[in-house]
Amino acid sequence: MSNSLDDLYREIILDHYRSPRGKQPLEHFDISSDGHNPSCGDEISMEVEMDKERATLKNIHVDCKGCAISTASGSILAELIKGKTLDEARQIAELVKKILKGEEVEVPDSLGDLDALKGVRQFPVRIKCALLAWVTLIEGLKNYENGKDEKAVVSTEDDDEKKK
């Protein structure tokens, strides 16, 4: 069964884990969002600098204190959403949620690294780890678009179903 272990920790995941992208802190940023996963203690904080003329995500900093899966997922996020519009970034995040929920979705070649997250589905307790970065991003984008100037804070324990 170490096949399924290798399926979880695919080379792409291990590569992102060992050298996470988006490590460089930003001097200026427009979006700031913190996420944590109380059940395992993973913590992530991210900042995004917007290119306001083009309305794209110009730079992103992701700082993750967590397991290999959450760190790799945050790193993949940093790599994939850079230069995307708000809509595109949100669509990618929603696509990741679908992948992790086990829906059969086509992953476009341009988002190839996301395919590596499919291995997580065999490990139900690790799905939250992979989701953390993406729900943190979604909350951050929401605040920005609603013109809220404050930092978004998100916990994997308040998912949509449980939200009061």
Next chain:
Amino acid sequence: MRPGTAKSKATVSTPLSRFDIQKIKADFPILNEKVNGNRLVYLDNAATSQKPRVVINAILEYYRKTNANIHRGLHKLAEDATRAYEATRTHTAAFIGGVESEEIVFTRGTTESINLVAYTWGEENIHEGDEIVITEMEHHANFVPWYVLAKKKKAVIRRIPITVCGHLDLNDIDNIINPRTKLVAVTHMSNVLGTINPVKELAAKAHARKALILADGAQAAPHMPVNVKDLDVDFYVFSSHKMLGPTGVGVLYGRRELLESMPPFNFGGEMIGEVSFDRVTWADIPHKFEGGTPNIADVVAYHAALSYLDEIGMDNIRRHEMELTEYAIEKLSRIEGIEIQGPQDIPNRGGAISFTDKDLHPHDISTFLDSRGIAIRAGHHCAQPLMRVIGKIATARASLYIYNDEADVDTLYNALVEMRRYFGL
């Protein structure tokens, strides 16, 4: 302190070989199961223990031959079931040092036992400004009920801190337990650090201030001889399922006069004396606290677990685990990057061994070990405040029991070494 130094050396007289581990292993059918293609190495005993064949059979036998509702029926099966249920109570009373059977209340588990005390004794005796003392190493089950009660009553929670070695720091204890203290709620053995706490000493401190003491024995009762009279505690709580018995059975020991003074917990059948439309009286203890049909089959099977433990002997179990804990700590400490959390002086700790890897998150450790058939626990172990105190977001925890041996520890050691290679460390 490094393990293996003279000061931390445990005094062990019986070598492991004289504890017939192969015979014990053979009593646990689940240990023959393969997990992910490997022999199961079960090291998650602080979460729940496995069950020997005699316990599994006792459940089957009960349903095959004895099943009936207890205490009320006037037929043979009801009498047999009542006798079997009450026999477990008598045995439990003997098991923790020979208290009276009436001082043993069956609940669903340790959590419910603590809640029972909080909802009944706590509700009547904790008032504004009173203080409840806990420790920084409590499981949520022995913190949250007191936190909620304190909020409601405007009482104050005081906490006994821990030292860097993972022991209780008693330097300021005479200030923490003071004339305002009404209750000291302390774990007998930490589920995260393995620390065995000086419950007897704390009981003396509490009683000197006319406060009560409740000890959470969920981790201690399965692994060492416990005598609640010697400890001089007012309440002692533990669970069947961590000591070879079925899930869904908990124990609350309470001193007779306390239990008698407390109001009932669940109202309904079984717990009443006499009921008319105008007046209801309560049954005597312990039945006053056991409203409704209890978990009869599992209480009956718990008797088989207690007998099994008696047969091996709690002294022998403690000795075996001390020796194996020392072996495990010494061995795991050799692995580059692995750090043991909690005390390393064997006589003052049990076999719940928390560790961290400086490069890997406990979840990755646990997932990797699982792929090798090794079951451990990773996370905050229902002790989030403690995690903050020791500055970790989570730990990995291997916890030992009577059916574990050096070969299990070696398998863990080898897998951890392999794990670090796997992740390129």
